[in-house]
Amino acid sequence: MLRKYKIPFILGALILIAIVAVAYYTDYLWYQSLDLSQVFLKPILLELLIKSALWAIGFAFILLNVLPLVEQFRIKRLRKIEGIPVGHQQFSISKKVLTLIAFGISLFWVWILPQMWDKILLLLNSTPTGQVDPILGRDFSYYLFSYPLYSVLSGILVSLLFLTISFVIAAYVIGGALSFARFKPQLSAQATIHLSVLLGIVMVWYTLTRGLAMAGVLVSPSSSLFGAGYTDVHVHLPLLKIQQVLGALLAVALLVNIKLKKVRILLAAPALLIIVTIIGGVYGGIIEKFVVGPNQLVRETPYIAHHIQATRDAYGLSNMEEVEYNVDDSGITSSILEDNQPTINNIRLLDYRPLQQHYQQNQSLRLYYEFKDIDIDRYRFDDKYNQVMLSLRELNIESLPDQAQTLINRHFKYTHGYGTVMSPVNAITANGHPTYYLRDIPVKSEVNIPLTRPEIYFGEMTDQFVVVGTLNGEFGHPVEGSEMVTQYQGEDGVELNTIRRILYAIKFGKPILLFSDEITAESRILYNRNILDRISKAAPFLHLDSNAYPVVADGRIFWIVDAYTTSNLYPYSQPTGGVNYIRNSAKVVIDAYNGDISIYKFDENDPILKAWEGVFPGLIKERAEFPQVLENHKRYAVDYFEIQASMLRNYHMTDPMDFYNRENVWEIPVEKYGGSEVRVEPYYVIMQLPGEDAAEFILKQPFTPLNRNNMVGWLAAGNDGDNYGKLKLFNFPRGELVEGPSQIEAYIDQDPEISQQISLWDTGGSQVVRGNLLTIPINNNILYVEPLYILSQSRSVPELRRVIVFYNDKLVMESSLDMALEKLFGVSKDETPNQPSEPGEPGDDDQPIIDYNLNDLVSKINQLYLDMETAAREGRWADYGNYGDQLGEMLKSLADLVEQQ
Template sequence: MQRGSRFSLGLVILVGALLLSLVGWGAGLYIDWLWFSALKYPQVFITKILSEIGLRVLIGAIMFVLLLVNLMLTKKSVLQAIQSSKSFRPFYHDDDNVITINQPNYPNWREQITPGRLTAVFAAVSLVLGFLYSTTVTGQWTTVLKYFNQTVFGSADPIFNKDIGFYVFSLPFYEFLYRLLASAIFINILLVALVYLVTDTARGGLAKIFRFPAARYHLSVLAALFFILKSWGYRLDQFGLLYSTGGVVHGAGYTDIHATLLAYKVLTVLSLITALVIIANIFLKRFRLAAYAIGGLLLASILLGGVYPAIIQKFVVLPNEFTREAPYIANNIKLTQQAYQLDTIEQRDFPAGRTLQARDIQENRNTIENIRLWDWRPLQQTYSQLQEMRLYYEFKNIDIDRYQIDGQYRQVMLALREMNQDQLPQQAKTWINQRLKYTHGYGVAMSPVNEVSGEGLPHFFLKDIPPVATTGIKVTRPEIYYGESDDGYVIVNTKTEEFDYPKGDGNAYSKYEGTGGVKINSIFRKLLFAINFADYKLLLTSDITNDSQVLFYRNIKERVPKIAPFLSYDSDPYPVINARGEIIWLWDAYTVSDMYPYSEPFDNRGNNYIRNSVKVTVNAYNGDVNFYIADARDPIIQTYSKIFPGMFKSLDQMPSDLRSHIRYPEDLFLIQCRMYTLYHMTDPQVFYNREDKWTLPTEKVGTEEKPMEAYYTITVLPGEQKPEYILIMPFNPQNKKNMIAWLAARSDGENYGKMIVYEFPKQELVYGPMQIEARIDQDTTISQQLTLWDQRGSSVIRGNLLVIPVKDSLLYVEPLYLQSEQSKMPELRRVIVASGDKIVMEPTLDLALQRIFGEGAALPAPPKQGAPPQTGQTGQQQPAPQATLKELAAEANRLYDEAQARLKAGDWSGYGQSLNQLKEILTKLQEQTSQ
């Protein structure tokens, strides 16, 4: 193949690839427009796309103009250099003469370079570089829009006395602008110098460039502009000191304020002087003078910016560090508390050493009846075995919430039965099945946190397919098209019937009645969807009609950020069943910033400000997404509301049946807890010495010690009258295992978002979670029983240890699950309860409480929920006779075997202890049989 043909073919391929890319980009853009319009957020799409594209076009155009202008200024020099150079003609020497070799008359390449062609080349180079440069601003549109729509914070930093909004909104924009201008000027300098170097090679090369006026003037002006801009950069660096990491705390310290700040001020002036010297060099024609100025600035930056601060730090600060740093430590404490709302935490004392009585248990029935005995990990396995029904159904997650059930405030655990197409049999993984037939999950499983059947399994409030309810909670729309599954897009309302749920030996089918998709009502849209999804079968299928809809972005963790990528999101969205029986996802969203001065970062990205400003709802059937402002005081969400008018609604507009289910988010709470371990100390001296640092507790999970998880519970807080839904985290002192305090975040009604820390007297011992775990391991009865179970073809799973505040005391509860080696269905078989110096293990929570506090602690049986009575349920005054007799008889047999084993081993003390426990069980058996 000839060279020209190969070049033409390559050009065709390149153009074709470019056209295909443009078509794919255009198809995706149009389909996104249709999707945003279907969700009623077209203005959000327009704002995002115009801002993103507009910013890139603007920056690319400015860079194109700058490059073209600078290249055109070199045009005269380039043409002169070309004209002054002679055509190359080969020759050789003999002893007396120079002989020129005559060659064919090939066209001289210099003659091909005309002013017009050179301008075209410069324009092409500028266009390409301008386009490439525009890609550097991708994703920066929010920085620009936030600057032009910023909101004041109403508080100022302690150094420069500027509103916090300046640092959150203005400073990032200024830094963005500075980086753009500095890099643009630098690129122009390099390109212009390269042009002069190439064209002036014949006249002396780089060393002689500045001898020619055009090059000297041009490069000097660009260099002067660069150093003028650098002066502004030093000014911005002064504000950046408020994020310094060189002191004892995050933020500007003594050295930063008394040395580095001075250095930046001096360098600001020196940069301007350097620019003036460079401009003067244009007229003085002394290149060395400009070089000296630039070298002097570099030397000053090293001495003032590096050496001088190091000297101040070593000889002024370190010998008397606390005295020097105290004001800046106070700044760090104050602003970090503001950034995480730690300054709003109410502090209360919690008495230590109080002993609960049976009367206290009775008076706090609502708390006891809502103690969570089921952990999500073992419960997810149990749900999977009992309620997934088919291989293609999957419970992605177990969530926790609370409902008013038959007049009682109950804490429940629930999960959605979502479709998992990966679990379809291999022969069923056809395009029709995956895109048209198996389109959605179906139904909900729900169980109370504390009720257990006689077999150690959960007692379901909602179960089976179609959903069967044993309470007043009904599900009228059980189909789940939008959730946490990753099955991709589906097409509904086609000629193919949608699988709804299994029914006997056959299946039930349905038709989608929602409006959550985008209609494929033309061959044009069909083609665009095929291009966008890279799925040619969309074009070939005859099942699609004009009423068919494509449902895509169905995973809510992809769907919601697609609309609002500028928000951060909680790791755990959770489903709610509203009053109409619809399934609605609730998801917490955050506004974050890494520009809050003096505040300590909470992640490796440097974010040091966070607010739970938004509650997001997603309809699991229709896919509707709504954003509600949960913290109207947050300036960042106020700014986003200005950028996207009409996107965010007031929390008052959220339906009341959903608003009653909002909860304090666990991710935010964990961040605040971590910060509070240090920033509960407000005295700079105590903070500096870390005298009262706290740590988050650990617990035993399996055989490993792991960080304790925050947990929700329903309880009556000390000093309050009504039970409420709260999130709890205990604290330990540094390097200790006892408990020093616990933090509660409230979720109900007007108290939503309020936090209270209850502190224990420092001179008294309050058992921490790991100390209770150690006591469990050291209890001979419990440890022997656990060892015995582990040796009989089953494994013991230790649930989360919960520290439950009851009145002015603490109750420790840890459930135990048994799992057979042949089955992945954990059963709740024992409950360990500790109070004061007593620790017991019983089949139910009720029996454990009776054993510690006496018969007066027995709780009345919970009201019937329309289902057959369950045996062995927590909270019963007297369990059903048959079940109670079974449990007590089994325990009696165990204690007898244990007593015999201890007798054979010569453990007389343990033998007597087992007999005493056996006597208690026999007494209970006698009482039951005599009724």
């Protein structure tokens, strides 16, 4: 029977080994192609070395404990023939079999052990932080690097002892050397000696790990906070010291028992430890209830102070500057508006959600292109600082028609996305659509942002492998009536020879890689193209921001991804999301065409990144090496800022009494989007902060008190120049009422004219969509701006039709921000921000918004008609259609104007 299955079993094992080997080797080829071989080889080789050494130790230890048990497996059984006893038959297990058992147990033990290579190398490359915990006086590096490794080693030893002792006890029970008579254990001399040795080792382990347990108290929750509280310091830590001494004494007693062979000593040792632990727990409960409980604030005050300080340190809040923001009752004047033109000119009217819909409908241009999300950045051109919204036109291969879903198309022809679309945040057309700085295929630029390499081989949606350098090339980008053919000119990818074609056909399960005539000697395979997956493989120790953002610079598209180092073992710090320490310690740059990965250090003081630099020398580049063309596009990380803002809701309170009483807890305000309430997200704005000389790009988050709607302050993070990374918390004076976002939303709902107009739109078959409500600080005043989108039955995307502005108890709704500001303050801006810095070329689907009178409309309609005739004569049918759309909008506006008059 066994021979029957021997060959299939061997073949199956060989196939499995071959598949694993192919996976590892092709992974190695990928790392090698990026010059990242150390990231692949070092963990594998070191882990193999560690596990081999541990297996040898475990095998030797188990074998030493198993071989003396040979006699326990000599079992006599009564032999019967046809039910008649005829004598005894002896069964035994040889030393060879016991050796195989030890081999199997040790192999299983090593298999279940956790990964260790990273903890060992981090400890070897760690340096002191210079900070010590306030209770044990240990440097924080102990908790970040030593504690994790020692904890794993402790668990490894415990698991080995557990497996060994379990097997030994089972053997003695089987052999009769360990039995129970009237619940009283009976042990042979050999069993007593053997178990005394093993329990003695357990006691040595227990003694050595009490110091580890003391450190664990500082990274565990207590009754009222995270970290050691009053009861921990005065009961639990002293108890651990007592247990440490007791464990050492019991270890000696058990070793002495090797000679004494007393069963009582063997049983009393663990029982005594259990009793001491129970007594300590009961005593701790008494202290907590009768000493701490009645005077908790007094008892816990110093430990609450440790907790607050550690949490602020761990989340990068201790260096935050706090500023009192006194609201100026004198109001906004024309001179204030003049002084704050950069802020006014960059008020973001576009909302990323409707904008994404608009891009998808009007700029995807082919079914297989998709805009995954909208990103916000800033660019300098025309001597101005311009905030923009942009998105990349990525390839979504799943959107190809079913008949086009061939392997050739999926992996050889449709290989990349193309170009970017960019809009100013505040320029709106007459029919409520965004205008463009970059648009179309091929890319047209209305400003000085050249894009000569628009292809996107590496992005957020590039999940397929592709083969480049093929016989007939790839589809480059659509041209009139066809597709332009191109060849990849980048350096990424693994060259495909015959052997590698076989290997990759196995890896991806695609025989076409082996048999296709498209593959030539120049062909290369590109895979792991999703930028987040790509970074995770190149630097698996980094946690990545959820929002990668593109930058157009030097004629190319680059991705910038913020990366974090984290820990859950920072003493006294409050955890959130499974971590209690986080730093935005690095930024990763990926070329969207070449796929090059560059990691740059952005936090010189982060001990975790420093250690990883030692683990992988040369992987992380210095801050000074960050590309100059990207310097003005670095952003304060959104996820990091959100975590900091969330922690700040409680940890802006630095006084232990305030913190304990929760007297001034904050929360993130809500606003209306569509018909529901949503949390106000952090948002980027260009504005001049109080005390600064110029406008800058900042990330901002307002706060309101818990269960109240007024605003109490706002957090700003600098993004530009020397202010990059600096946090400022602007607090409104207590007792001063400043409206919060939900209050402004309520004012809008209660305003008779505005609410009536919104109701008319709703009842007329249109849907009103409220955009982001922005709070814009201007010279110690707060301006509130909310765009209003209308989704009509005849349109598939919302159109920005109104802008609502609130200031100093005055609420207005107008067709443009210009008109709203003029109505509020009686002045207009010198320069209208609702127009792009450079007018678009003919063929724009929209033109910048203008407040038309009857003569203007007639003139514009006449001009559009002439433009249509010219476009038709010249065969520019795309322009002809765009002019026709604009003409339709103008005629609609004319009808509205006539109706109003």
